[in-house]
Amino acid sequence: MSHCHCGSGRQFDCCCQPLQLGKAVAASPEQLMRSRYSAFVEGAAAYLLDTHDPDTRDDVTEAVLARSCEESRFVGLQIVDAPPPKGEQGEVEFRAWYRQGEDILALWERSQFRRLEGRWFYSRGEIRPAVKLGRNDPCPCGSGKKAKRCCL
Template structure:
């Protein structure tokens, strides 16, 4: 397997030390990530590999149409990905389950070397974890049904995680 840039890939890009097939490749192939951290790691690996469809599909469904597919693809392909460090993963009980994952992703592009630290929010729905993208506004009122499809009002579900 190679990266989107054609470089050889000795192990999973997420930094687990396992092979891609034993790690994030399973989720890219359709197996649901077992945790928010697993999904976040597989999304980083998807950026390394240029798997834009996976990045779109693992974002909260209500936000997918607001994503810029061309920009995601360009960033993925025009960057040399340098590594991922997961600082923490906080899982909150309840139905649906929510989580925060704090991480730093590093990459190099025409503008130099970069590091991005983020505390990302995730929600689980029907056995699948989804990324709640802070760059895509949710067009929902506090008393509207939650866009994660939990059946709850937004204020009782995902409002505290966006």
């Protein structure tokens, strides 16, 4: 058994995997965000498409998402803000840390979520300025080590 990629500290098979397999649905925008991050790491493009709001999919396809999963080298997720949902709307601000060459950078986004028929869906996101991890910063993988002694 392995720890879940989402950083919850729980085992993958008790955390994000049941959502990805359709055995459970996300109870909150944050839980959906975490499961979608894990889906990018796992390459679960069908789940990513299934949890994307049908009204905002535009040109998003399973093939596009699969390519994005293959190109991503995520190393950690940091939830910056996840206020309680307001009715059928929710949002989560996060940093998804990834490797690019010798650097670790963060995709920093404030995501919007919508609940339809009892299920949460990712609607859209506002990208914030990129963040570069410093060598002496804590590693985003959750090891507790400095980045220079871990993933850098």
